Amino acid sequence: MSTTISRARRSRLAPGLGVLALVTSTALGAGIAAAATAQAAGPRDVVADSGSVSWGYKESFRRYVGNQTAALPPIGAVPVGERITLIAPGAFDESATPASTTNTSTPNETLPWVLPVTGGEFTSTDDFTVTSAGGAALHFPSHYFEIVMENVAVEVSGGTATVVADVTAEVTGDFGDWKAGTYGGEDVEFATGSGVDATLDGDTLSVSLTGLTTTADGAAALPLYAAGDPLDDLVLTAAVAEAAQTWTPAVGLSQQDGFDPAETGTVTVTGSGFDPAANVSTRQPVTAGQPTGIYVVFGRFAEDWRPSDGVASSARKVVSQKWALPEPSYTQVKNEFPNVAGQLVLLNPDGTFTADLDVRTDDTAGGVYGVYTYAAGGAAANAAQELAAPVGFTAAGGDGENVDVEVTVPEDDGGPVDPEPGEFTWTVAGGGAVSLGTATQGDAAFTAAGDLHRVTVTDTRAGSPAWNVTGTVTDFFAGGRSFSGSALGWSPAVSANTGGAVAGAEVAAGVGSGLKGGATLAWAPAGHAAGSVAVDAGLDLSIPLDTPAGDYTGVLTLTALG
Structure with missing residues (x-):
């Protein structure tokens, strides 16, 4: 079994009342894959x-x-x-x-x-x-x-x-x-x-x-x-008879991170392994009994969103959508209902499709931005075709890592001089992947471990107000497969600590809500010494043994408040 970890970092200014919040997101990918590079064909x-x-x-x-x-x-x-x-x-x-x-x-x-x-x-x-x-x-x-x-x-x-x-x-x-x-x-x-x-x-x-x-x-x-x-x-x-056709749905995105929230971008979605005959129509616009294909959607969906789980459509906020339809349904709908023709893409006989979606933010609270697929056209829910791939945004006008803040200070007017206010800064070291190595199968779980890139916090502000850095992780996804973000835990530690910082508590992997429920990486109380601290954390994954093979991706968001 091999575990592949990828990382991307982005920063933005978060809204707040007098509080400057910088957010850095670290994308973690964990793969559980058979030693063979290709899955063996069925008997x-x-x-x-x-x-x-x-x-x-x-x-x-x-x-x-x-x-x-x-x-x-x-x-x-x-x-x-x-x-x-x-x-x-x-x-x-x-x-x-x-x-x-x-x-x-x-x-x-x-x-x-x-x-x-x-x-x-x-x-x-x-x-x-x-x-x-x-x-x-x-x-x-x-x-x-x-x-x-x-x-x-x-x-x-x-x-x-x-x-x-x-x-x-x-x-x-x-x-x-x-x-x-x-x-x-x-x-x-x-x-x-x-x-x-x-x-x-x-x-x-x-x-x-x-x-x-x-x-x-x-x-x-x-x-x-x-x-x-x-x-x-x-x-x-x-x-030997011909191999029976097997369908393993998966989607790939031309871009998964770094979209500008101030502009509308485009993501190209490529799908494969979608059974064209899997979903059957019970109502218009597709003729009853004909295949209805899938919806391919960009939107902000709740954590629990799947129709196969009986979740209401209100959990699925659609921003843009295409409808992947197989023949003959594709031609029938295109000819009989020209008002929806612009939404249609062809679901090929081999289970592939290509769709371009608009990517933009909306005013919906909660949920995760991403590309989602699920059975279309009134067909019964199809859990196998309910896939999710998270999509992330950078700061408007930023470079994807840092935000420039400019201010003009007027000349001295001769009045009293205020003390130097100092500053609060934090950085995440390094670039590239956060590697969790190779997941190892144990008696109770697949396990993997690695280290978070070092976070350095410097606070020289007058009055030494309190600050903290917290982390929250999403679920991990691989096509239509997933495992809970509760599988990720960490063990924070501080060093080179001249600023009176305190390491956050250990969060056990796979116990309770893990980092999915959020946790403190490090913090400093009000009145702490002016200075800096280096914060490290060991990362641990405890993945259920029934997790299907695949390369999984989740998003760990670090938030500094001070």
């Missing part, structure tokens, strides 16, 4: 009657039974052609070399068996299962046994093969190491081997198993050979 079905399994257990044993070697009187040998018989729909493999050329049956009953494929499941050439039907019965009454082997399956896991079969042996009398009794069972893991040569050419799976040996279970089910004794090679062919 595919093996097509019934598309190929065969060719195997014969053990060539020397087929020769022994087929020739009725050392048949004992008074029973003697059974007739040629009745020594090894088939169980439908199995057949003899007439393309193979028989175990005995002296056997005169037609076809030669000492040939291996061809068993038609009945199904299975294919994930990769290292992981698959192929089942078959039919088999063979081996009759040797003068040696007191009747053996049936059928329904052979090949199971390959991690590149190691297991041959599974239904095996029964009726032994009517003691003969050598054989003792009278009934042996075998269903689904016996009969043989194993690591000599797996499997290829997938188009939809055709071809497999050769070499070096197969008897397992302990196989030796117990058919006590002819000991565990580890070699068995015949096995070959099979089968067709």
Whole structure:
């Protein structure tokens, strides 16, 4: 699992009554991803009657039974052609070399068996299962046994093969190491081997198993050979069905931070993995029964906003919107309702779309600015397509980090001179990423840790009024997936402290509301010494184990009040 952390910083003047508030926002991204760079495709079905399994257990044993070697009187040998018989729909493999050329049956009953494929499941050439039907019965009454082997399956896991079969042996009398009794069972893991040569050419799976040996279970089910004794090679062919279409919705933004709140900007939203047929219309403007696509929205939404949770539309303040519609609904709505045509974008058959949205602030209190998607046109709520990607603003007229404040001081008029007022300043050191390293899976959670960039506060104001720096984090998002900001905690500490500052209390990760509920990073009481302080904090994440894989992004806002 890997954790990717990204950081952006911005400052602005916040409104207040005689209080100057500078806000810096640190965007944190936490990724939980499988070691593979791409997600493995889902299993595919093996097509019934598309190929065969060719195997014969053990060539020397087929020769022994087929020739009725050392048949004992008074029973003697059974007739040629009745020594090894088939169980439908199995057949003899007439393309193979028989175990005995002296056997005169037609076809030669000492040939291996061809068993038609009945199904299975294919994930990769290292992981698959192929089942078959039919088999063979081996009759040797003068040696007191009747053996049936059928329904052979090949199971390959991690590149190691297991041959599974239904095996029964009726032994009517003691003969050598054989003792009278009934042996075998269903689904016996009969043989194993690591000599797996499997290829997938188009939809055709071809497999050769070499070096197969008897397992302990196989030796117990058919006590002819000991565990580890070699068995015949096995070959099979089968067709693999096309992979079922899987839909994993995700959105990407051309810009996620740094928008100017004094102007209207534009963000290009690219979507992928949206099932075009997932949402079905129940009302106009889309014809009933046709797919309705999704709304793609920029707005300020409440923390709990999802229609699938039954949240009312009042929690979703829409600033700008596009409607991604698949065909034929796209053309139908565009032609029949030209007044909404300007809102429409095409949701392609492969689940992709591109939409441009206006980005601007509004007067709505609360919530998080962002791009959101959800089922459109009166269709039932679809949790899988309810995605959120936060969007941030910089200060109007600022450079994204600092705000210039200018004032003109007139010449001295000869009156009393006020004492130097001093100043209150704070900075966040460094740039780039705040790295939380690699998330590690534990018994109760994925965990990750890192360090907040150092915050330096200097206060030389007359009267030494109180000040504090606090932090609040949003939830973490990755496409349609998320985990709560309560997963983030910190451990503040102060150093180089000439200003009488105090470190904030530790906030445990994943306990209570964590930093989602807000906490103090550092503070100083009224009357503190004039000076500065360096503030550090260790950051900790405790992410629930059921969190889906993805690269997650949240926003940590630091606010200084003084």
